[in-house]
Amino acid sequence: MPSFQSLPGFREFYPDALARRNHLFRVWRQTARAFGFQEYDAPVLEPLDLYRAKSGDEIEGQLFSFTDKGGREVALRPEMTPTVCRLVGEKAATLKRPIKWFSIAEFYRYERMQKGRGRCFHQFNADIFGEPGPEAETELIALLVQCLSTFGLTAQDFYVRLSDRNLWFHYLEALGLDGPRVRAVLGAVDKFEKLGDDAFKAYAEQFGPLEPVVKDKVLAFLQVKSLAAIEETLAPHGSAALAARLADWRRLLGGLAAMGLAEFVQVDLGVVRGLAYYTGFVFEAFDRKGELRAIAGGGRYDDLVGKLGGPDLPAVGFAIGDMTFALLLEARGLTPALVQAADVYCVIGGEAERSAAFGDIHALRAAGFAVEYPFKELGFGKQFKAAAESGARLALIYGGDELAKGVVKIRDLSTRTEREVPADAVVAAVRDSLGGA
RNA sequence: GCGGUCAUAGCUCAGUUGGUUAGAGCACUAGAUUGUGAAUCUAGGGGUCGCGGGUUCGAGUCCCGUUGGCCGCCCCA
Numbered sequence: 001m002p003s004f005q006s007l008p009g010f011r012e013f014y015p016d017a018l019a020r021r022n023h024l025f026r027v028w029r030q031t032a033r034a035f036g037f038q039e040y041d042a043p044v045l046e047p048l049d050l051y052r053a054k055s056g057d058e059i060e061g062q063l064f065s066f067t068d069k070g071g072r073e074v075a076l077r078p079e080m081t082p083t084v085c086r087l088v089g090e091k092a093a094t095l096k097r098p099i100k101w102f103s104i105a106e107f108y109r110y111e112r113m114q115k116g117r118g119r120c121f122h123q124f125n126a127d128i129f130g131e132p133g134p135e136a137e138t139e140l141i142a143l144l145v146q147c148l149s150t151f152g153l154t155a156q157d158f159y160v161r162l163s164d165r166n167l168w169f170h171y172l173e174a175l176g177l178d179g180p181r182v183r184a185v186l187g188a189v190d191k192f193e194k195l196g197d198d199a200f201k202a203y204a205e206q207f208g209p210l211e212p213v214v215k216d217k218v219l220a221f222l223q224v225k226s227l228a229a230i231e232e233t234l235a236p237h238g239s240a241a242l243a244a245r246l247a248d249w250r251r252l253l254g255g256l257a258a259m260g261l262a263e264f265v266q267v268d269l270g271v272v273r274g275l276a277y278y279t280g281f282v283f284e285a286f287d288r289k290g291e292l293r294a295i296a297g298g299g300r301y302d303d304l305v306g307k308l309g310g311p312d313l314p315a316v317g318f319a320i321g322d323m324t325f326a327l328l329l330e331a332r333g334l335t336p337a338l339v340q341a342a343d344v345y346c347v348i349g350g351e352a353e354r355s356a357a358f359g360d361i362h363a364l365r366a367a368g369f370a371v372e373y374p375f376k377e378l379g380f381g382k383q384f385k386a387a388a389e390s391g392a393r394l395a396l397i398y399g400g401d402e403l404a405k406g407v408v409k410i411r412d413l414s415t416r417t418e419r420e421v422p423a424d425a426v427v428a429a430v431r432d433s434l435g436g437a
Numbered sequence: 438g439c440g441g442u443c444a445u446a447g448c449u450c451a452g453u454u455g456g457u458u459a460g461a462g463c464a465c466u467a468g469a470u471u472g473u474g475a476a477u478c479u480a481g482g483g484g485u486c487g488c489g490g491g492u493u494c495g496a497g498u499c500c501c502g503u504u505g506g507c508c509g510c511c512c513c514a
Contacts, residue, residue: 005487008505055514061438062512079514107514112438115508275514293513319514349472380472388474399472413474 009111009119019340021122024322025104027150028124032102035143037126040101042083044108048073053308054082054277064108064119076108080125081301081317082308088129089310098136099129116293116324127317129305134248136316137281137300138255144285144296144318145264148325152334158287158295161268162252165299166245166280167230168272171221174237175214181207183276189222190274224269227253252281277301283318287328295328296320341391343434345413346373347383349399357398360408360426367427369434388413394433396426 006012013021029039048065065075077083080103088099103125111119126143128136141160148158165186172182184203191199203210210218224230227249234242256265273282282299286292298318305313329335344364348357357373364371372390374383380399387395397409397418407420410429421429 005505051514059514062514081514109513111512112510113507114510117513273514274512277514297514347473377471379470381470381474384473385475395473397472401472411473416474418473 007119009113011118011120015340020326020335021322023336024326025122025124028102028104028147028320031147031150032124032126032143035100035139035146037100037102037143040084040087040103041105042077042080042087042103044077044106045074046077046083048075050082050086050308051075051078054304055275062109062111064110077105078107078109080105080107080123080319081127081304084125084127084317085305085308085310085315088127088315089305089308089313092129092305092311092313095129097130100126100139101129102126116321116327118323122322123319124322125317125319127315129313129315131316132302132314134252134281135255136314137252137283138259140298140316140318141252141256141265141283142259142261144283144298144320145261147320148285148295149264151329153328153332155263156288157332158264158285158328160265160283160285161271162265162281162283163267163269163271163273164245164249164281165272165278167234167249168221168269170239170242170245171234171237172218174234175217177214185210185218186272187274189218189270190272192219192222193270222270224267226267230267230269273297273299277304277307279303281316285320287331291331292324292327295324341370341393342372343369343392344371344394344396344430345383345387345390345392346371347380347387347395347397347399348373348377349380349403350377353398353400353403356403356423357396360396360398363427364430367431369430394430396430 032039048060048063051059051063059078060075063075063078065073068074084101084103088095088101092099104122105125106120106122108120111117113119124147126140128140141162144160168186168189169182172185177185181203184206188199188203200210200215221233224233227246230249231246234246253262253265253267256262271282271284272278273284278299279302280300283297284294285296286294296318298316300314300316302314303312305311305315326335346357346361348354361371361373370392372386372392374386378386384395393413395411395413397411399409402409402420403423405420406423408423408426409418409420410426410433411418412433
C-alpha cells in the first residue's frame with residue numbers, strides 16, 4: 001500500500017512556519033554581513049568519502065548515504081565544515097585574507113528524533129580561514145552573540161562557554177600523559193558533566209585507572225571558570241609556549257570585553273567538545289536555564305583543511321542550529337508574530353470596473369507594491385472584510401460612481417478615512433501614502 | 438540501535454461495560470448582505486477513527502503486529 005507521508009524526521013514548512021524561518025535567516029544574514037562575512041553555498045549531496053576523511057568510518061551510520069546511478073558512494077551533507085574546507089582549500093591561494101565566510105543551509109543526519117533534533121535541520125555556519133591568532137575567535141564569538149541577541153535574547157537568556165583544547169594538551173602533557181592518554185582524558189572531560197565519575201571508565205579500560213593525583217588535578221582543572229584560575233593552576237608548569245597561549249587568552253577575553261560582550265562569555269574548561277579535530281579554543285552557547293541542548297558550537301580546527309587535501313590553513317568556525325534556537329525563542333516569548341500582509345487591497349464593483357482596476361493593479365505591482373484583489377465578484381461588505389483581513393494598509397475602491405467621475409477612492413484601512421484621486425494618478429498616490437516601495 | 442508514551446475532521450478534543458448512519462468547538466466555503474471592516478445567524482464541504490490482521494452477531498472501543506508523532510538513552514559533526 002502506498003504511503004505519501006513525508007519521511008520520518010523531515011519537516012514541512014507551511015506558509016506561517018516558513019515566514020518564521022525566513023525571519024531567522026534574514027536576521028542571521030544581515031548580522032553576518034554587518035560583520036563583513038560573505039555568503040557561499042555548495043551541493044547538498046557530497047562524496048561519502050568527504051565525511052569518512054574527516055570523521056572516520058563510523059560516521060556512516062549517522063548519514064543519509066547511498067550509491068548513485070553511476071556507482072558513486074554519496075551522502076546528503078550532515079554538516080558544512082568539510083565542504084567549506086574544500087571550497088576554501090581549492091582557492092586558498094587566490095582568496096583575500098582574512099577569509100570570512102558564512103552560509104545558511106539544510107543538513108541531514110540519519111538519527112532518532114528528539115527535542116531540538118530532527119533528521120533535517122538548518123544551520124547558520126560562519127568560519128574564518130587564514131588567521132592563526134585569537135582575533136579570529138574574537139570576531140566569531142562576537143558574531144555568535146550578535147546572531148542570538150538581535151532577536152532580543154540577553155545575557156540572562158544565554159551564554160557562551162569558552163574553553164581551550166590547546167591548554168588541556170599543555171596541562172595534561174605537563175602532568176606526564178602521552179598523546180593517546182591525553183585524548184582519552186579529554187574524552188572523559190567531555191562526558192564528565194553528564195556521567196560524573198563514570199566518564200573515566202573508558203580511560204580505565206584502555207590504560208588502567210588514572211593516577212589519583214593526576215585525576216584530582218584533571219577534576220580541578222575542568223571546573224576552572226576564570227582566566228585567573230587558569231593562570232594560577234598553570235603557574236608551576238610555566239613554559240614559553242604556555243606563556244604565549246595565556247597571552248592569546250588575554251587577547252581574546254580582552255577583545256570581547258572591549259566589545260561589551262563580557263557578560264555573555266564564561267570561561268569554562270569543562271567544555272572540550274568531543275570532536276578530535278578541534279585544536280584550540282572551543283566554545284558552545286547554551287541557554288542559561290540549562291533546559292535545552294547546545295544552541296551553537298564551534299572552535300578552531302587548524303589541521304582540517306590540510307587533512308582534506310588542501311594547504312595548511314588555520315581555521316575557526318561555529319554553527320547555530322535552527323531547531324534548538326527556535327525552541328529558545330519560543331520559550332522566551334520572542335517568536336515574532338509575522339504577518340504576510342498586502343500593501344493594497346482593491347475593492348472592485350463589478351466586471352466593468354474590473355478591467356479598469358487591472359491596469360492599476362499591474363502598475364502597482366510593477367512598482368513593487370503587494371496588491372491583492374478578489375478573483376470573483378463579491379459584495380462590497382465581503383470585499384472590505386477581505387481587505388481588512390489581508391493586512392493591507394490601503395484599499396483602492398473601483399466602484400461605478402468613482403469611475404464615472406474619473407477617480408479612484410483610496411481608503412486608509414487603519415484610520416478609516418478616504419480620499420479620491422484622479423484615476424491616472426493612482427500609483428503616485430499609493431506611493432505617497434505608503435512612502436515608496 | 439534501545440526504552441517509555443501516544444494516534445478520532447486542517448487544529449484542539451469528546452465518543453458510555455463493544456451496539457443504529459462517528460460528534461463538538463475553532464478554522465474554511467457559501468448565504469443572510471448590489472457601497473464600507475475582525476460581530477451575529479443559517480447552511481455546507483471536510484473522516485477509509487494511522488495502517489494490517491484477529492476475537493465477536495457486531496470493533497473508534499478488546500487483542501496482536503506494523504507505521505508514524507512526542508519524550509528519553511546511545512550518539513551528537
